Amino acid sequence: MKFLPKVLGLCAAASLTLGMAQANDKPVKIGMITTLSGGGASLGIDIRDGFDLAVKMKNGMLGGVKTEVITTDDARKVGNAKQIATRMIKQDNVDVLTGIVWSNLAMAVVPSVTKAGKIYISTNAGPSALAGKACNENYFNVAWQNDNLHEAMGKYATDQGVKTAYILAPNYPAGKDALTGFKRFFKGEVLGEVYTKLGQVDYAAEIANLRAAKPEAVFFFLPGGMGINFVKQYNQAGLSKTTPLYGPAFSFDEGILKAVGEAALGVHNASQYTWDLDNAANKAFVEAFRAEYKRNPSLYASQGFDAAMLLDSAIAAVKGNVSDTDAFRAAIKAAKFDSVRGNFKFGSNNHPVQDIYVREVVKAGEGVSNKTVGKVFTDHVDAYASQCKM
């Protein structure tokens, strides 16, 4: 008679969901294309984990509707991402796409998604083109426009009285956006502006040039493994004692800090999210994330989580009828969810209007971690919103 309780349980579960599921027994399908292998894998893994955690906390039902998430690894390759997107749209018939980490992949995939009439929620990449002239009503960014965190760092460096800076970023759309963003708010002189190869591992040549230029500060945007390489090598060259590093949160996320350790102590960086932010939604998120994955959530994890919670609110608002694209889109734009970063709303170009903080790398237990120390921008709007006509 062992099977009886199981059967009873199933019946109970079935009758519970029956009430909600009547109008929409079709599950909502979400296609997640992200980077799970290779040098940028830690970012995609964080995004996926954040997203999956939200779905799990909602018992597998975003907005009360059974949710199926199809996750596929793009290995940071443009060709893979395009192929996966086509398959998800044509074969799997997903309702929403999300997850891309890198701006060059987003530029290749997003326009074809929105053209096919599907909704795309960006969990990370926010290239300037998609925020400005090439904006689209079906494209939402729940993270930031690429320039934002760099703009905050430019302002912070200026406020700190930095007169000369040397700046570096990888040679891809987000790298250009990063340095443009920094320069938009940095009032001092830029002594050198260097674009390195995406995925570069050795920065000895760049560091030697940088030392010769004698800047007061260095601003760099190198996400993932590139940041680990750079910070280690910068420290070994003895430069961290004389020339402070500034960067966006991408250069000092929790994964990078774990790998560089005390080499990053005292560094300031800008982020829209840190795990120590004081609000109810974030407390619940951090607790659940630590319990599930045994680590602190990074900004990437928060972006994945917020994307799922945003969808949760929108799917609930249209009662699961996501094929009514106009209503679904309006429900997403309303952004009626509690973001773990606190203040959040969409601007006219479907990009966030949000606060940006500066944080410091401090000792925490055995390792090092970020601590929020101040706010640089309140309700910050990106620079391209005015170019977006939709």
Next chain:
Amino acid sequence: MQGHYLLMTTLLFLEQTLNGLQQGVMLFLMAAGLTLVFGIMHLLNLAHGSLYMVGAYVCATVTQASGSFLIGVISALGACAASGMVIEILAMRRLYAREHLDQVLATFGIILFFNELVKILWGPQALFLNPPALLNGTMEILPDTPYPTYRLFIIAVGLIVALGLRHLILNTRVGMLIRAGATHREMVGALGVNIDWLYTVVFGLGAMLAGLSGALAGPMLAIQVGMGENILILTFVVIIVGGVGSVRGALVGALLVGLVDTYARAFLPMGLREFMEPANADNVGAAASGMGIYILMAIVLLFKPSGLFQAYKGQS
């Protein structure tokens, strides 16, 4: 003022030369193993980068547990030599008679296997490893130019390994068999040499060198899944430039590639700034400097289609 500027530029040039040598030495450690395996067994081994990754992971883990970088490196050497020999016996041995395309497919599979294995054993987060305290500083071997001691250490280790390999190949019995195997495989077998055993040893030696390279790279680089794939592409450029199968070619090729890559990255954008808008110069420079080594490869192949050195034809 003019003289001062000239001095600064010279110092920077010398510092960049050191950087190029250091990069070249790291490439040599990778290329030496790969070129031996390719030259002697005619085996295209894409999984060479996986052994580099295993070297870095083992070194980081053992160093953290034991507190000694030296023990870490030695363990990495042992682990990589052992994994190399196991791979050879289990997988590679079945591939010698197959076409290169089959070998690419199979060794690509081994890459995926190792990436997943490392992810299961160590998790997706990058590991932490610092240089040992003794080497974790800077030295002013050039006036006014503090240079990371650890990078000097790598240059020294690389050159010692190069000399050791030269001795091994030219002056020992194993080396003689390696040279003979590269040119007259069947004949060596017919003379009663256990070719299977020779191949296993050579493969293990190559794996050990890759592991050394990975272990030494650990303190400077992100130790993470897939770290070997980046360096693998450069390594192939090196052995094509140097001549497939020749260890001397690997050394010359690696130093050339290291220097050309470093000079291009360091000086091309700077040079372009002299006669272009800074923003344009940076863009063009970034794109062009990435091509430097491939242009080098094209030029070498134009004049020497089989690379700079030939593997042990006659005496070399």
